[in-house]
Amino acid sequence: MSSSRPMSTTTTTTLTTAFSLLPDDVIRAHILPRLDGCSLAAVGCATPELSSLSSDHQLWSHICHSTWPSTATPRIRHLISSFPDGARSFFSLSFPLLSPNPHPPSPSSCCSLPDQLISAVDIFYRGKCMFSNVQETETVTGWFRCSPFRIDLLTPKESVPTPIRRPSHDDTCKDLYADLELSWIVMDPTGGRAVNVSSFRPVSVERHWLSGEVHVRYAAVVEGHVMCSVEVTCVGGGPGGGLVLHVTEACLKMEDVDGAHLNGKDSLVILQRVLEGKRGSLCKKGGMEGRVEEGRRRYLEYLERKRERRERVLRREGRLDNMCVGIGVFLFVGIIYLLCFSSSR
Template identity: 40%
Template sequence: MAAAAATSSSSTTVEDLPGDVLACALRRLDGPSLAAASCATSGLRALAEDPGTWRALCLARWPSLAAAAAQQQQRCVLSGAVSPRRLFADAFPFPCADDAAPLDGDDRLRLRLPLPGELVSAVDVYHRGAPIASRVVETSTLSSWFLTSPFCVDAVDCKNPAPAASVSPAELELSWIVLDPASGRAVNVSSRRPVALERHWYTGDTLVRYAVVLGGCKFEATVSCSEEAGQLTEVSLAVDDADGAAVSGEGCLRLLAAAMAGPRKGGQNQEQEAKRRYDEFVRRKRGRKESKARREVLVDLCCSAVSAVAVLSFLAAVVLR
């Protein structure tokens, strides 16, 4: 009888717990842990697919979606076309490194992807893990002015800076996710931790830079922190190519569409991978700049040599005449 009781006890699994107890336990997990638990059994998968649980995770991860000023965006992002689980799966991990390959002549998939007609940016700035500024920005992408102008999104109005008293710029973290409400897809376009800190040459503000590399271009978000005034005076996103030229709105839309449709990469080393790709981009950009400078010097020397030969030939012709 004791052996039978031991056998019965050893066959007890976590799914033997009441469903409401399991659901309560799953709600206490973070996103990656909840996704891992849903892969264990069909019963846990059914419990882990609760939209309310994923919606709470999204609102906890990105407070901007719960801001009072973003109620309209929140309804279209977390209900209807965009499910909370899909949003978390798209926006939490970084785009896979395969998406960073430049477009070549044999791969025109990016050109065939439909362009988003509207972008919603959910921007959250954290200090030591606590959110200090949250914004949601809607950007219409249908105008010819947007498509042909350099891509830039400002999340903080210069006339209405966000308070940031007693913060250390090096300890600021940023989350910038871009969503396409029409397709229901999203992508993370910012490293959470800074990749570079600089001092503005004129204002003296600290510029904290966050970046990811997509399609051979650098998505760089800049947080300008005025330590004297205790304010975040700028939170903006811009895109540069490998030559340092600004990418147009249409080019950026194609990069975002490809990244939204591509795979994602999770794991513990997301930040290190983002920093490595940024450093590699900076080295490649510096190498291209130096190579261009050498070519320009070589062209100048050739032009000078040709000019000198032409002058000497003219002088010789005059003397020997």
């Protein structure tokens, strides 16, 4: 068995020299289009010549459309073209995992909230896109800003058939952790900014014991105490419940560590900071699996903080209850004593 050894400096230099001898047309037409976004970004850092070749707008547009089919719609195409570096900027903003610590709020954050949010959503099953949609949400009405923040992808009467077989027991749902992937990109069309608020793969999959509904959650934690949660509900479709699942609900919500849903205005303030904030590394160590594991780790840490906070609240309420009971007993005994003392006289 041959052991793998790192290439020497001489070998690396030889390969780089040989690659540089290839015509630009060959590199542009036959090599770079075969790379994914992370690989293309890494290649662009190698030499000035490759940096120029890998900055082609059509190349990055193809990568965006193949990664997120929803970006191929005319509305999103036009929006992406308004970004500073076009599709390349859009990819660098939308692909990395959401940073848990966005930039501190600027003084004008509450005064320059987005007037509109555009959601580009893609759902994949075993690597194949089974549903894409673009949702535009107005955010200026008082009803939106005062009500709990919620963006629904489907109307109550809509459903999307899937190739997923209806699970007969809870163990079958475990396959969805690896098979069912989702991307939810939120864009501010005025500011030319975008962010992916999904964990890409589920952080939890639960099957209701009575109705058989399968609830899948994707989550991104920001600021340590706020969670962007995408909840997907799948039910059996067709006569008699059907043998395959249909997606009947897909919505984006935001909640705090106490489990309370944030209203539209508070959610917009946080989204504003997230859109303006930094992102994780584009070419993160471990690739997609590393991103998924980090997102799940943040979610578990969020649940732990939520549990600890709930226990502190319960302990504080318990102490107050004991204090109230003690005061009540003291007053009761005092009244009995006074009544007995008065009757003895």
